[in-house]
Amino acid sequence: MAAPQSYFDESHQLVRDSVRRFVEREILPHIDDWEEAEEFPRELYLKAGAAGILGIGYPEQYGGSHEGDVFAKVAANEELMRSGSGGLVAGLGSLDIGLPPIVKWATPAVRERVVPHVLAGEKIMALAVTEPSGGSDVANLKTRAIRDGDHYRISGSKTFITSGVRADYYTVAVRTGGDGFGGVSLLLVEKGTPGFSVGRKLKKMGWWASDTAELFFDDCRVPVENLIGVENAGFACIMANFQSERLSLAIMANMTAQLALEESMKWARERQAFGKPIGKFQVLKHRLAEMATQLEVSREFTYRQAAQMAAGRSVIKEISMAKNFATDIADRLTYDAVQIMGGMGYMRESLVERLYRDNRILSIGGGTREIMNEIISKQMGL
Numbered sequence: 001m002a003a004p005q006s007y008f009d010e011s012h013q014l015v016r017d018s019v020r021r022f023v024e025r026e027i028l029p030h031i032d033d034w035e036e037a038e039e040f041p042r043e044l045y046l047k048a049g050a051a052g053i054l055g056i057g058y059p060e061q062y063g064g065s066h067e068g069d070v071f072a073k074v075a076a077n078e079e080l081m082r083s084g085s086g087g088l089v090a091g092l093g094s095l096d097i098g099l100p101p102i103v104k105w106a107t108p109a110v111r112e113r114v115v116p117h118v119l120a121g122e123k124i125m126a127l128a129v130t131e132p133s134g135g136s137d138v139a140n141l142k143t144r145a146i147r148d149g150d151h152y153r154i155s156g157s158k159t160f161i162t163s164g165v166r167a168d169y170y171t172v173a174v175r176t177g178g179d180g181f182g183g184v185s186l187l188l189v190e191k192g193t194p195g196f197s198v199g200r201k202l203k204k205m206g207w208w209a210s211d212t213a214e215l216f217f218d219d220c221r222v223p224v225e226n227l228i229g230v231e232n233a234g235f236a237c238i239m240a241n242f243q244s245e246r247l248s249l250a251i252m253a254n255m256t257a258q259l260a261l262e263e264s265m266k267w268a269r270e271r272q273a274f275g276k277p278i279g280k281f282q283v284l285k286h287r288l289a290e291m292a293t294q295l296e297v298s299r300e301f302t303y304r305q306a307a308q309m310a311a312g313r314s315v316i317k318e319i320s321m322a323k324n325f326a327t328d329i330a331d332r333l334t335y336d337a338v339q340i341m342g343g344m345g346y347m348r349e350s351l352v353e354r355l356y357r358d359n360r361i362l363s364i365g366g367g368t369r370e371i372m373n374e375i376i377s378k379q380m381g382l
Contacts, residue, residue, distance in 0.1 A: 049121025081255035087207030105229035135241035164213025195220030317379035
């Protein structure tokens with residue numbers, strides 16, 4: 001895959017090369033075992049922190065680099081996806097959905113206490129928004145936080161929380177006010193806080209290498225200084241955070257499709273049928289050509305929205321389109337890759353079998369396909 005020069009400069013190529021070497025050295029030799037074990041070693045966070053990977057896109061004062069550089073982050077995420085494990089990338093990268101609200105809106109004391117340790121890989125960060133009663137309807141979340149002197153008392157539960165089992169810090173969406181989006185706030189909750197407990201590790205169709213958990217808050221007391229941003233203004237923070245998350249999911253989808261295409265091409269060259277490689281048959285050549293075309297269009301559109309975000313422009317509608325389009329393309333290409341490889345594509349030893357399973361969550365996480373269409377239609381004035 002050639003990186004277009006209009007989007008990536010020399011510094012981005014250095015990031016790409018560095019992360020690629022890290023993946024080749026620290027992840028690829030072990031990823032099959034980690035997938036079967038349904039977890040990867042916590043030590044990998046420390047290694048990724050020491051390599052500077054976790055800090056990409058964050059302020060230097062906290063141990064980060066390339067602050068605000070969207071394409072440095074894109075390059076790093078693309079190379080991490082070459083591990084072939086969406087679960088590992090989601091788990092290792094859970095800081096990217098949990099930490100930005102801390103960096104942007106938490107008090108200086110909280111930022112100093114939390115951010116450097118997360119970027120160093122010493123602590124793990126998670127975002128806790130989704131609840132058993134509903135995921136996409138963020139404005140009507142139920143978890144309640146009541147102000148009690150210099151503390152908030154939290155009661156409620158969360159589910160489907162990536163890195164929920166192992167996280168040390170949780171950015172938690174709670175209701176501090178009345179009904180609707182105007183009553184939502186964000187609070188930092190630390191593991192070990194009385195009244196806070198982590199439920200069972202959830203078993204999933206895909207993303208096996210990531211841990212996903214239920215969280216429970218039973219009159220959990222959190223200091224007022226752990227409020228992230230302004231009370232009852234958390235919904236806007238969550239929505240702003242979603243834009244970057246949706247870009248990341250579109251990148252994951254495009255890279256899932258890229259790996260599926262590469263595996264299909266390799267199989268088409270090597271697999272023999274009726275005395276010649278199956279890639280010589282017109283029906284398969286044309287299918288591969290269509291797969292490559294669809295992926296190229298999706299990737300270019302996603303990069304375009306990343307460029308708009310880097311320029312500080314609002315792309316609420318367009319990034320929702322990019323996420324839907326990229327996940328649709330990944331659906332098609334992973335399906336086609338399994339079909340092209342036949343029985344081998346159905347085997348656990350095949351990368352495309354994992355890609356097929358891992359891909360399915362991408363049109364659900366970060367806002368479902370249906371919610372994206374709601375956003376798009378509203379932005380169109382409908």
